[in-house]
Amino acid sequence: MKVSNLLGKAKGSALLLLGTASVVVSMDANAIPVFARQTGFKCVACHVGGMFPQLTSLGRMFKLTGYTMGNRPNLDGLEVQNDYPPVAIMVQGAKQYYNNTSHGNNGNAPASSADLQVVSLFAGGKITDNFGAFMQWTGQKYSNNLQSGSQAGYGSAAIDNTEFRYADRTVTPNSDLILGAYINNRAMMSDVWNNFGAWESGWINYFNAGNAQSPTTYMMGESSQHAAVGAGGYFFKDKTWYGELAVYKSPTHGPFSMLTAGTTATAFGANPQTSLLAPSPYFRFAYNKEWGANSFEAGLHGMMSYVYGTPLGTPTAGTLTSQPGGPVSTYHDMGLDAQYQYVLDPHYFAAHARVTRELMNNAYANTPGITNWQGLTATNATDNLTETYVDATYVYEAKYGAQLSYAKVTGSNDPGLYGMTTAGSPNWASWTPNIFWQPYQNLRIGYMYTFYTQMGGVNSGSGLSFGGANFSPASFNTSMLYVGFIY
Known part of the structure; x- marks a missing residue:
């Protein structure tokens, strides 16, 4: 793993929490964001216990339609006090704590202090009776992985989760059918069961990695980082059977390239986040059952990703590059997912489980100067990785909640990809408990703690090598006091 991915930069403070809370108290407690203003629904109608982004059955139907x-x-003649344009804002801040040194001051991880981290602007909603949009722009103060020099820790601002949907619903006495199509900039953004990516129930993460990030499949990692644009179609039959097919590609020019937020490049020496320049298919099939306050989903997901190495461009004398039309690494991902929900005030409960298996064909294994999507050069021509994720969330009275999540990765040893041990094991495991309080429907305050039971195949002791020093998995334990505000 790259050193820059192991320990991130995150700051924030309890004063921030109090300051934000005082702002909310002075505002209308019924003020709610874009989609809620459009529908007139309270947050708990579309989100489990009001805890975004977890969708209820109604929330899923809103997205699917x-x-x-x-x-x-x-938008003509808006009255300032009574009407709102279709825009919203979200602010996130945190105070992060590191376990491996006092104050977390270990080179790459600065001491934690008061700071806001992320600001997102949202727009969208109904455009016509059959066409709508979800658009997000995000500014992050700590998103750069550089750890030294004048640009160290420099932030970024770019387009984030963005999707345009067309849907048609036909309801008869014997049938309920939704047919739809979409264009978006993130594989799995279409997920309505909160099993993948940004829509996982753990809505907030450690800023700029923050803690030690485990190995991940291409599907769950890079493909979901706004570096490609996809077009897909789906159906939802009788609120029971769901099917979806899409194709993703990294555009290098044209109108859709703006949706990748400048994350792709083709010039020599460029270092794009991804080079998904060959069309890569994604699929999702699911069975959904709803009865009373309960709902259950079980599904199958997968993606075949065709990825060029980095850098991509024109070679010069004595220099190797990855070439369009040349060798392409493939990442074949397939897995199972499931969700269960119980939604009946004052009790709200949700659980998710996902297992994804990836087979890797590393076209540039042992080729100096050419790396994969993580900036690493594989040792093996082929590898495999299995990623498991499970979580459970309980919310009481749409105000008080707790969550526990478990993540595990196993796979083949490759010292080029997983360099924290000489064996190159990808085997990691971690637990993250999270408690939170939502005094108002647009304000959430919480505390989360991640502890590692395995890292690089090491369960205990100091068998991990990082930055010239030895560590145990527990050395990378990280916690965070956070606040999220959306209006």
């Missing part, structure tokens, strides 16, 4: 439920805002 193209964000078109409710009335389209009339």
Whole structure:
């Protein structure tokens, strides 16, 4: 793993929490973001216990019908106090704590202090009766992985999760059918069961890695980082059977390239986050059952990713590059996923499980100067990785909640990809308990702690090598006091 991915940069403070809370108290407690204003629904109608981003059955239907439920805002003659344009803002801040040294001051991880971390702007909703959008722009103060020099820790601002949907719903006495299509900039953004990516129930993560990040499959990692644009279609039959097919590709020019936020490049020496320049298919099939306050989903997911090495461009004398039309690494991901929900005030419960198996064909294994999507050069021509994720969340009265998540990775040894041990084991395991309080529907305060039971195949002792020193898995334990505010 790259050193820059192991320990991130994150700051924040309890004063920030109090300051934000005082702002919310002075505002209308019924103020809610874009989609809620459009539909007139409270947060708990579409989100489990009001805890975004977990969707209830109604929330799933809202997304599957193209964000078109409710009335389209009339932007002519808005009254400042009574009407709102279709925009919203989200602010996140935190105070992060590191276990491996006092104050977390270990080179790459600065001492924690008061700071806001992320600001997101949202727009979208109903455009026509069948067409709608979800658009997000995000500024991050600590998103750069550079750890030294004038640009160390420099932030970024770019387009984030963005999707345009067309949907048509036909309801008869014997049938309920939704047919839809979408264009978005993140594989699995279409997920309505909160099993993948940004929509996992753990809505907030350690800023700029923050803690030690485990190995991940291409599907769950790079493909979900706004570096490609996809077009797909789906159906949802009788609220029971769901099917979806899409194709993703990294555009290098044209109107869709703006959706990749500048994360792709083709010039020599460029270092794009990804080079998904060959069309890569994604699929999702699921069975859904709803009865009373309960719902259950079980599904199959997968993606075949065709990825060029980095850098991509024109070779010069004595220099190797990855070439369009040349060798392509493939990442074949397939897995199972499931969700269960119980939604009946004052009790709200949700659980998710996912297992994804990846087979890697490393086209540039042992080729100096050319790396994979993580900036690493594989030792083996082929590798495999299995990623497991499980979580459970309970919310009481849409105010008080707790969550426990478990993540595990196993796979083949490759010292080029997993360099914290000489054996190159990818085997990691971690637990993350999270408690939170939501005094208002647009304010959440919480505390989360991640502890590692395995890292690099090491369960205990000091068998991990990092930065010239030896560590145990527990050395990378990380916790965070956080606040999230959306309006």
